[in-house]
Amino acid sequence: MQKVRTFTVTPSLPEPLKGLKDIAMNLFWTWNPEFAELFRRIDYNLWKQSGHNPVKMLGTVSQARLEDLANNEGFVYQLQQAEEKMQTSLEAPTWFDNLYSKGSKPLIAYFSAEFGIHESMPIYSGGLGILAGDHLKSASDLGIPLVGVGLMYQKGYFRQYLNTDGWQQEMYSENDFHNMPIELIRKKDDKPLTVTIPFPSRNVLAQIWKAKVGRVSLYLLDTNLPQNEQQDRHITQTLYGGDRETRISQELVLGIGGLKALFAMGIEPTVCHMNEGHAAFMALERVRILRSEKDMSFDEASEAAKSSNMFTVHTPVAAGNDEFPPDMVDKYLSGYYSKLGIDRETFLALGRIDPADKNEPFKMPVLAIKMSSSRNGVSQLHGEVSRKIWWNLWPELPVDEVPIDSVTNGIHAKTWISGELTQLYERYLGSKWSDEAVDKSIWHNVDQIPDEELWRIHQRGKERLVAFARQRLKRQLQRRGAYHTELGWAEEVLDPEALTIGFARRFATYKRGSLLLRDKDRLIKLLSSTDKPVQFIFAGKAHPKDHEGKELIRQIVHFTKQHDVRRRFVFLEDYDMDTARYLVQGVDVWLNNPRRPMEASGTSGMKAALNGVLNMSTLDGWWCEGYTPEGGWIIGSGEEYDDLEYQDQVESQAILNLLENEIVPLFYARSSDRLPRRWIRRMKNTVRWCAPRFNTSRMVAEYTRKHYNPAAARWDYLTASGMSRIKSLAAWKKQVRQAWPELAIQDVDVKVEEDTSLGDLTAKQPQLRVGSQVKVAAKVKLGKLKPDDVAVEIYHGKVDSEGNIQDGAVARMAYQGNGEAQEYADFAGTIPCRASGQHGFALRVLPKHPDLAEQYEPGMILWESAS
Numbered sequence: 001m002q003k004v005r006t007f008t009v010t011p012s013l014p015e016p017l018k019g020l021k022d023i024a025m026n027l028f029w030t031w032n033p034e035f036a037e038l039f040r041r042i043d044y045n046l047w048k049q050s051g052h053n054p055v056k057m058l059g060t061v062s063q064a065r066l067e068d069l070a071n072n073e074g075f076v077y078q079l080q081q082a083e084e085k086m087q088t089s090l091e092a093p094t095w096f097d098n099l100y101s102k103g104s105k106p107l108i109a110y111f112s113a114e115f116g117i118h119e120s121m122p123i124y125s126g127g128l129g130i131l132a133g134d135h136l137k138s139a140s141d142l143g144i145p146l147v148g149v150g151l152m153y154q155k156g157y158f159r160q161y162l163n164t165d166g167w168q169q170e171m172y173s174e175n176d177f178h179n180m181p182i183e184l185i186r187k188k189d190d191k192p193l194t195v196t197i198p199f200p201s202r203n204v205l206a207q208i209w210k211a212k213v214g215r216v217s218l219y220l221l222d223t224n225l226p227q228n229e230q231q232d233r234h235i236t237q238t239l240y241g242g243d244r245e246t247r248i249s250q251e252l253v254l255g256i257g258g259l260k261a262l263f264a265m266g267i268e269p270t271v272c273h274m275n276e277g278h279a280a281f282m283a284l285e286r287v288r289i290l291r292s293e294k295d296m297s298f299d300e301a302s303e304a305a306k307s308s309n310m311f312t313v314h315t316p317v318a319a320g321n322d323e324f325p326p327d328m329v330d331k332y333l334s335g336y337y338s339k340l341g342i343d344r345e346t347f348l349a350l351g352r353i354d355p356a357d358k359n360e361p362f363k364m365p366v367l368a369i370k371m372s373s374s375r376n377g378v379s380q381l382h383g384e385v386s387r388k389i390w391w392n393l394w395p396e397l398p399v400d401e402v403p404i405d406s407v408t409n410g411i412h413a414k415t416w417i418s419g420e421l422t423q424l425y426e427r428y429l430g431s432k433w434s435d436e437a438v439d440k441s442i443w444h445n446v447d448q449i450p451d452e453e454l455w456r457i458h459q460r461g462k463e464r465l466v467a468f469a470r471q472r473l474k475r476q477l478q479r480r481g482a483y484h485t486e487l488g489w490a491e492e493v494l495d496p497e498a499l500t501i502g503f504a505r506r507f508a509t510y511k512r513g514s515l516l517l518r519d520k521d522r523l524i525k526l527l528s529s530t531d532k533p534v535q536f537i538f539a540g541k542a543h544p545k546d547h548e549g550k551e552l553i554r555q556i557v558h559f560t561k562q563h564d565v566r567r568r569f570v571f572l573e574d575y576d577m578d579t580a581r582y583l584v585q586g587v588d589v590w591l592n593n594p595r596r597p598m599e600a601s602g603t604s605g606m607k608a609a610l611n612g613v614l615n616m617s618t619l620d621g622w623w624c625e626g627y628t629p630e631g632g633w634i635i636g637s638g639e640e641y642d643d644l645e646y647q648d649q650v651e652s653q654a655i656l657n658l659l660e661n662e663i664v665p666l667f668y669a670r671s672s673d674r675l676p677r678r679w680i681r682r683m684k685n686t687v688r689w690c691a692p693r694f695n696t697s698r699m700v701a702e703y704t705r706k707h708y709n710p711a712a713a714r715w716d717y718l719t720a721s722g723m724s725r726i727k728s729l730a731a732w733k734k735q736v737r738q739a740w741p742e743l744a745i746q747d748v749d750v751k752v753e754e755d756t757s758l759g760d761l762t763a764k765q766p767q768l769r770v771g772s773q774v775k776v777a778a779k780v781k782l783g784k785l786k787p788d789d790v791a792v793e794i795y796h797g798k799v800d801s802e803g804n805i806q807d808g809a810v811a812r813m814a815y816q817g818n819g820e821a822q823e824y825a826d827f828a829g830t831i832p833c834r835a836s837g838q839h840g841f842a843l844r845v846l847p848k849h850p851d852l853a854e855q856y857e858p859g860m861i862l863w864e865s866a867s
């Protein structure tokens with residue numbers, strides 16, 4: 001092989017244009033439309049050819065054009081304005097500064113396998129990544145001290161195109177790192193800083209790229225280094241590509257390498273956030289670092305790490321594929337067991353639901369759950385679903401007490417709302433609407449927007465979408481070698497006046513991309529109406545290995561080719577953030593028909609809603625919270641079915657019924673000035689309800705209040721004074737765990753209003769009046785424990801027909817004496833009878849310590865037993 005010497009060429013910007021580079025190198029421009037405007041002005045064609053990548057464009061624009069612009073006063077002035085705006089925006093006091101300026105500043109590290117910030121940084125595949133990107137943007141807006149950690153993929157996710165049969169083809173294009181808004185982290189001697197990740201019988205090196213996302217830094221690891229063996233250079237090649245070995249290798253680089261990289265740069269996080277289980281090895285590395293630097297045992301170090309790790313789960317099924325067989329874990333991590341100070345079985349147990357099951361694979365979400373102290377699903381419904389899925393990790397608890405709550409997803413408003421609508425919101429809601437987006441009251445002002453104005457802007461979005469779709473379709477046809485006559489057709493496809501319905505998402509089977517096609521005749525009738533035409537735009541990728549998903553795409557494409565529908569039913573290839581923006585800003589209705597409860601949240605519908613697009617969706621994910629009558633529409637009413645075929649039948653008919661009876665007539669009901677006034681009313685209702693709720697400012701603020709700040713405070717408190725608190729907490733826990741089997745609850749006695757003793761209630765079922773107080777006393781055998789070591793609780797509530805307590809509430813019992821001297825301690829408490837019906841209670845004992853991050857410890861929850 002020949003020796004290649006490399007060098008990097010950078011554009012030579014004339015002095016007055018120097019500022020362009022700073023703007024291009026901070027992804028802040030992606031959510032501030034006036035910056036993109038600047039780049040478009042330089043050379044619109046190059047802007048498009050570069051895939052909206054300003055760094056690349058500045059490298060290719062001709063020197064003559066640059067000189068030209070440097071002498072253009074208008075342009076130079078616009079650039080100066082932009083520079084000033086960027087500077088003042090990034091230096092202004094923030095929400096976080098205002099609220100949390102006292103006390104030490106936490107540092108949150110947010111780990112994710114993908115980040116979707118802009119189409120010109122293709123290191124994302126779909127919703128999870130875009131959520132992560134929007135999280136960083138809002139963290140920047142709010143001034144949260146947060147850094148992102150991810151992987152810099154050489155090829156990223158695949159680009160999609162279809163063959164003439166409609167079968168998905170995948171193409172990977174190289175990411176040219178030197179023409180992207182990223183910079184290598186270098187040491188003092190200018191050599192790239194690298195971290196070493198132990199692999200089976202070798203080390204893998206990774207270098208670190210930094211992307212600026214407004215105020216926030218995103219660090220991306222890259223193993224494509226000449227020092228690595230060929231196979232290791234490819235670890236960070238593609239997102240979600242390769243096999244299980246590739247996956248575990250990527251997750252080692254992300255989790256272990258990611259945390260090492262932060263430490264190597266002198267960044268020591270106080271709170272670590274795992275966005276999905278991919279990043280969970282981070283938690284182990286955190287333990288390893290604590291052990292080696294602070295001389296701690298595994299129990300002590302994991303107690304410390306857990307206290308400030310948090311985990312966001314995104315999957316709605318337990319059988320996700322983010323798990324590894326035990327022998328693969330041995331292969332890659334056996335060297336790590338001793339570094340953590342634990343044996344193989346203890347290690348494998350960290351990723352198992354049933355530690356005794358030697359065949360159970362090592363599950364990354366389980367590791368993340370066990371190594372964190374706060375966890376959440378991504379919508380209220382998904383929180384509920386997650387508590388059910390992971391309930392077997394806390395089998396002693398009632399499902400609704402399983403410690404996984406929810407923070408509903410959002411979207412970054414300024415990224416997804418069209419430039420024109422942004423200006424309209426500025427006019428009617430105030431120039432700071434995006435900073436105050438969580439304030440529900442400002443959104444009442446959407447009622448002040450004249451219908452004409454809102455409709456005109458909406459209509460403009462639709463015209464832009466139609467033009468975009470025509471161009472895209474023409475390119476698609478050209479690539480497939482279509483005849484000229486066919487190309488002519490692409491120029492006339494779609495009608496900017498027609499009711500336009502969008503459906504774009506990953507083609508995973510549960511999303512049921514072809515549901516609409518079940519009754520083709522009825523659908524064709526809608527499509528071919530001449531007075532009330534309806535048209536559909538579809539887009540989306542299937543995972544390369546998902547043949548069923550690809551089959552759905554093929555069915556849709558076959559349908560689009562039928563002569564009587566092809567002008568009104570189109571499929572756009574290569575769904576990405578650019579296509580997504582055109583769609584959510586340009587359609588009238590956003591169709592979403594996942595099989596409940598498989599859609600953890602969904603965010604594309606939020607993007608649509610904030611643009612005034614009406615959602616039509618099954619009651620799943622975010623829509624359970626987003627739907628309001630007179631906003632969008634629901635398909636069915638949240639039913640779940642065992643017979644999936646039947647469900648598809650029912651729900652596809654429901655979609656067509658809605659369209660025929662409600663949506664089409666409403667859209668075409670025009671006032672004398674041709675405005676669909678009742679439709680516009682619904683648009684405003686949608687914006688008013690959804691905008692303050694489903695944006696990432698609300699979401700990131702919620703994470704900060706509920707999770708980041710409490711976790712940071714715990715970390716500061718527990719790790720102060722040489723880790724002494726955490727060490728004594730770990731010692732206490734060990735002692736309680738050992739003594740736990742001796743605990744017992746006995747001699748339960750129940751009284752009403754002091755006087756009448758009801759014994760232990762086992763013999764009779766007394767009738768009590770609403771408003772009475774039930775007094776419960778019990779003796780607890782403490783063994784070696786002190787009364788203060790335990791919380792004795794009455795778990796009470798309505799009893800269902802199966803004899804289980806529903807939505808139980810908890811009342812603490814107070815220690816009454818005796819415990820120090822004698823074997824049994826007395827506890828007593830009271831519960832109210834608030835409503836009529838059958839009620840019941842059960843007694844339980846939990847460990848109690850002021851420093852415990854969470855109350856529920858698997859294996860340390862004792863209920864009074866039934867026998």
Ligand SMILES: *Cc1c(COP(=O)(O)O)cnc(C)c1O
Nearest residue numbers: 126127505576577580602603604
């Ligand atoms: C928003 C978005 C998604 C996620 O949409 P869902 O509603 O979660 O399916 C996926 N891909 C792209 C390109 C997006 O912009």
